[in-house]
Amino acid sequence: xxxxxxxxxxxxxxxxxxxxxxxxxxxxxxxxxxxxxxxxxxxxxxxxxxxxxxxxxxxxxxxxxxxxxxxxxxxxxxxxxxxxxxxxxxxxxxxxxxxxxxxxxxxxxxxxxxxxxxxxxxxxxxxxxxxxxxxxxxxxxxxxxxxxxxxxxxxxxxxxxxxxxxxxxxxxxxxxxxxxxxxxxxxxxxxxxxxxxx
Amino acid sequence: xxxxxxxxxxxxxxxxxxxxxxxxxxxxxxxxxxxxxxxxxxxxxxxxxxxxxxxxxxxxxxxxxxxxxxxxxxxxxxxxxxxxxxxxxxxxxxxxxxxxxxxxxxxxxxxxxxxxxxxxxxxxxxxxxxxxxxxxxxxxxxxxxxxxxxxxxxxxxxxxxxxxxxxxxxxxxxxxxxxxxxxxxxxxxxxxxxxxxxxxxxxxxxxxxxxxxxxxxxxxxxxxxxxxxxxxxxxxxxxxxxxxxxxxxxxxxxxxxxxxxxxxxxxxxxxxxxxxxxxxxxxxxxxxxxxxxxxxxxxxxxxxxxxxxxxxxxxxxxxxxxxxxxxxxxxxxxxxxxxxxxxxxxxxxxxxxxxxxxxxxxxxxxxxxxxxxxxxxxxxxxxxxxxxxxxxxxxxxxxxxxxxxxxxxxxxxxxxxxxxxxxxxxxxxxxxxxxxxxxxxxxxxxxxxxxxxxxxxxxxxxxxxxxxxxxxxxxxxxxxxxxxxxxxxxxxxxxxxxxxxxxxxxxxxxxxxxxxxxxxxxxxxxxxxxxxxxxxxxxxxxxxxxxxxxxxxxxxxx
Numbered sequence: 189x190x191x192x193x194x195x196x197x198x199x200x201x202x203x204x205x206x207x208x209x210x211x212x213x214x215x216x217x218x219x220x221x222x223x224x225x226x227x228x229x230x231x232x233x234x235x236x237x238x239x240x241x242x243x244x245x246x247x248x249x250x251x252x253x254x255x256x257x258x259x260x261x262x263x264x265x266x267x268x269x270x271x272x273x274x275x276x277x278x279x280x281x282x283x284x285x286x287x288x289x290x291x292x293x294x295x296x297x298x299x300x301x302x303x304x305x306x307x308x309x310x311x312x313x314x315x316x317x318x319x320x321x322x323x324x325x326x327x328x329x330x331x332x333x334x335x336x337x338x339x340x341x342x343x344x345x346x347x348x349x350x351x352x353x354x355x356x357x358x359x360x361x362x363x364x365x366x367x368x369x370x371x372x373x374x375x376x377x378x379x380x381x382x383x384x385x386x
Numbered sequence: 387x388x389x390x391x392x393x394x395x396x397x398x399x400x401x402x403x404x405x406x407x408x409x410x411x412x413x414x415x416x417x418x419x420x421x422x423x424x425x426x427x428x429x430x431x432x433x434x435x436x437x438x439x440x441x442x443x444x445x446x447x448x449x450x451x452x453x454x455x456x457x458x459x460x461x462x463x464x465x466x467x468x469x470x471x472x473x474x475x476x477x478x479x480x481x482x483x484x485x486x487x488x489x490x491x492x493x494x495x496x497x498x499x500x501x502x503x504x505x506x507x508x509x510x511x512x513x514x515x516x517x518x519x520x521x522x523x524x525x526x527x528x529x530x531x532x533x534x535x536x537x538x539x540x541x542x543x544x545x546x547x548x549x550x551x552x553x554x555x556x557x558x559x560x561x562x563x564x565x566x567x568x569x570x571x572x573x574x575x576x577x578x579x580x581x582x583x584x585x586x587x588x589x590x591x592x593x594x595x596x597x598x599x600x601x602x603x604x605x606x607x608x609x610x611x612x613x614x615x616x617x618x619x620x621x622x623x624x625x626x627x628x629x630x631x632x633x634x635x636x637x638x639x640x641x642x643x644x645x646x647x648x649x650x651x652x653x654x655x656x657x658x659x660x661x662x663x664x665x666x667x668x669x670x671x672x673x674x675x676x677x678x679x680x681x682x683x684x685x686x687x688x689x690x691x692x693x694x695x696x697x698x699x700x701x702x703x704x705x706x707x708x709x710x711x712x713x714x715x716x717x718x719x720x721x722x723x724x725x726x727x728x729x730x731x732x733x734x735x736x737x738x739x740x741x742x743x744x745x746x747x748x749x750x751x752x753x754x755x756x757x758x759x760x761x762x763x764x765x766x767x768x769x770x771x772x773x774x775x776x777x778x779x780x781x782x783x784x785x786x787x788x789x790x791x792x793x794x795x796x797x798x799x800x801x802x803x804x805x806x807x808x809x810x811x812x813x814x815x816x817x818x819x820x821x822x823x824x825x826x827x828x829x830x831x832x833x834x835x836x837x838x839x840x841x842x843x844x845x846x847x848x849x850x851x852x853x854x855x856x857x858x859x860x861x862x863x864x865x866x867x868x869x870x871x872x873x874x875x876x877x878x879x880x881x882x883x884x885x886x887x888x889x890x891x892x893x894x895x896x897x898x899x900x901x902x903x904x905x906x907x908x909x910x911x912x913x914x915x916x917x918x919x920x921x922x923x924x925x926x927x928x929x930x931x932x933x934x935x936x937x938x939x940x941x942x943x944x
Contacts, residue, residue: 208498208582215574215604219612226616226646232632239637252777304494314628317637324631326622 203350222333224373227328228380231321238316240352244386247309254297255378258333261290262371265340265364269309274363281347287367288344291337298330300330322381329377332370348380416500417915418485424809425482426910428476429509430882431828435518436470441871443560444835450856460536460852466517468538469558472654474514476492480661481510482574483803484600486811488576488813490906490913493585493922494707498578506571513565520557534558537850539647539860540621542632542640556625557930559618566615575601576600585905587924592944594927595678596906597681598685598834599664601655609696609843610653617646624862641706648699653789656695660688662796663730666752666802670734672806672902673749674741677940679928680733687726687733693722704772705779707839713772716937721771727763731756731770747821754829758794762787765840783843789836801828801881802928809899813911814892820884831873903928 217258235244268283302323313323343360346352352360397400402410412420443463443823446454455463466633487505489496495504520533538546545555580601584593621643623629630636632643651802670680700716710717729771736758743749769775778784801824808816842860854860905922906913908930926932926940 195852201925203586205584207581208578210501212574212578215577215608218569219574219608222609222612223616223619226613227620227802230620230642230646233639233642234637239636261829313623314630317630320623320629320631324620324629328619 213362214257215367227325228376231325234317234321238318240316242309242311244318247311248382250382251297251301254294256375257290257369258294261287262368267363267368269361273357277352284344288340289349291333295333325377329373336367336370353386416504418489418497418503420483421503422486424507425478425485429479432470432474432514437468439467444464444868444871446852447864449862450854452853455854459679460535464850465534465537473562476512476658477569479800483770484576487906488579488597488600489895490917491903491904493584493918494583494589495917497575498574498583502571503575506568509568513561515559516564517561517671518555523553525552527742531706542643545621545636555761559621563615563618565656565689566611569607569611573604579633583676585921585924592924592927593934595667595684596664599660599688602688605661606653606657606692610650613646614650644703648702653695658796662799665799666734666755669748669802669806670737671899673744673746676737676741679736681730684733687729691723694719695881697724703769704775717770717772721767724763724767731760731903746805747818747825748802753796755795758790762790778843781843781847782839782847782850786836786839793832807937809895809909810891810906813895814888815895816888816892817884820880824880827873828877828878831870831877834870834873838863905929905933
């Protein structure tokens with residue numbers, strides 16, 4: 189089948205389909221969002237239904253500093269991909285590394301919080317419904333932060349060894365969409381766990 | 387055709403590989419056509435396995451107080467039959483056809499992400515193996531039954547450690563988790579392919595309906611299988627980490643599992659049936675020699691079905707004791723979904739109306755589909771009324787209803803699709819006589835089994851019982867139902883024989899045996915690895931018609 193059979197009368201075709209990377213990432217985000225929705229629904233459904241203590245209002249402290257860290261990492265990754273788009277790889281590397289640092293700081297905050305809850309308050313995933321739903325929801329989010337960090341570190345290794353160039357800006361932007369999503373999920377988790385549930 | 391000018395290394399001209407080399411090629415392939423065929427063969431294998439399980443159940447129920455299998459084995463059979471047929475037959479076979487056909491129909495050389503595609507297939511494949519490994523490894527150290535026996539929707543608290551000892555339920559959870567990730571990967575791939583890989587000129591308004599419907603199916607997979615994944619993770623937390631999500635003694639809720647499962651479970655029905663609609667939407671026009679009636683309405687109705695299907699799940703739970711408002715909402719939303727579905731049926735009928743109908747095997751299956759899907763939809767509307775459902779829930783009436791959908795609608799169009807695209811995939815025609823024999827045998831078997839299965843349901847026979855007392859008026863109906871199963875099994879044997887015989891001995895099919903209009907028929911059968919030597923340009927919904935009839939192309943009218 190050849191296009192030469194097309195007669196001169198045929199109108200010319202305008203053609204620019206969307207980029208497959210971002211379409212796929214939007215789909216992945218939709219899938220992840222549905223997974224988180226189920227966990228959030230379970231958390232909300234079980235608020236106040238624990239038969240034994242400890243209750244959230246007794247043991248949870250609002251992690252304002254670490255939340256600031258994670259949310260500002262969205263800003264730094266945005267500046268990073270903007271720098272790469274403009275061809276400034278060095279500036280990209282700086283913003284990218286600060287994103288990793290902020291993400292890692294957030295994870296450290298979660299670890300500290302869990303350490304406190306487990307060893308000081310005696311709350312484990314087996315203790316009561318609050319423990320089960322809290323560790324599952326926050327843990328699922330922390331797992332996503334970890335996966336994101338691993339991906340970010342992979343990119344930073346490529347940068348370190350000089351393989352990253354301006355032409356990779358689109359791929360880096362797809363990855364940063366995932367990071368923004370993980371941050372947005374934290375906003376929901378924060379509101380549900382530390383504001384509504386407490 | 388400019389394909390002859392380019393010396394591509396094709397499978398015909400290359401020296402034949404030894405068997406191990408060929409096997410290696412198939413195992414490491416990222417070609418969408420080969421992966422599609424792998425999906426389909428894998429699903430056919432499991433179709434036979436799931437069919438054997440169904441036959442075992444029907445032999446057990448052929449007469450009252452029968453002792454063909456023990457109650458424990460019966461429980462395993464209905465669990466494995468349901469799980470196998472949904473997750474390892476219909477979903478993979480639909481993914482297989484989508485894999486094979488979508489890139490060919492939209493003029494692409496492969497899916498958007500070929501390696502993700504291979505990963506997804508192997509996840510699904512190993513998910514199935516994991517499920518069946520439970521027959522070997524399900525005992526654990528406890529000597530507690532092998533294969534899972536909690537039913538395919540695995541209601542809490544049956545799945546708790548207390549009531550489900552050993553590892554059988556863990557195999558069930560893990561296999562669905564693994565194959566679920568595979569399904570999500572494929573779904574992402576299908577959407578990215580349909581949106582981003584279309585050939586020049588194929589706007590969304592010119593997309594073949596099969597591609598549209600499979601993209602809708604993929605969207606449903608993304609939004610529906612993910613909740614199942616989440617629920618399975620919770621169940622794993624309960625079983626392995628001592629969590630209390632579904633532990634009623636610790637304040638957990640068994641009803642929450644029902645909601646989570648059916649949030650997946652009902653859209654899942656549409657995940658299965660929307661690709662079946664896709665087959666009908668491609669086959670009926672070609673064998674009626676008319677363009678599809680109401681293309682934009684078909685697309686809109688499909689999207690409406692996808693949308694509404696997300697809000698009907700609790701009609702599986704009318705007897706659980708929801709509020710009156712909850713019941714009313716789900717009654718109305720369930721009845722509402724009949725409207726876009728009805729629109730589709732009328733559009734297919736209008737496509738046939740005044741057409742020059744060719745009663746080839748694929749068309750026969752699609753015509754039967756129209757009638758049977760209508761009846762399946764009508765019994766669906768009956769059960770959408772909550773008071774009626776209170777009488778019949780968990781009875782054989784329900785079993786008959788959803789088998790009418792899954793066999794009468796989905797499996798029938800699937801067989802149609804097998805016969806319709808077999809020439810494209812194998813390069814050879816199937817045997818029309820055997821195809822018709824398959825159709826009539828299966829039609830008789832289907833109606834014997836599933837028409838008469840409604841009656842013991844209305845007479846009060848509950849589903850999942852392993853035997854029953856004589857003299858309740860169920861005996862004769864169960865006998866007829868089981869007799870129908872043997873007709874269906876015979877039909878399947880004819881089908882498999884037809885596939886095998888035609889693959890080796892069938893007439894050569896040529897590019898376009900049906901004088902069809904979509905792009906897959908513009909290239910050789912079976913298609914070369916690169917699909918299209920020149921990426922086509924498209925100006926209407928029937929690009930091959932335009933090529934065949936340059937004096938009267940479709941884009942003059944669309």
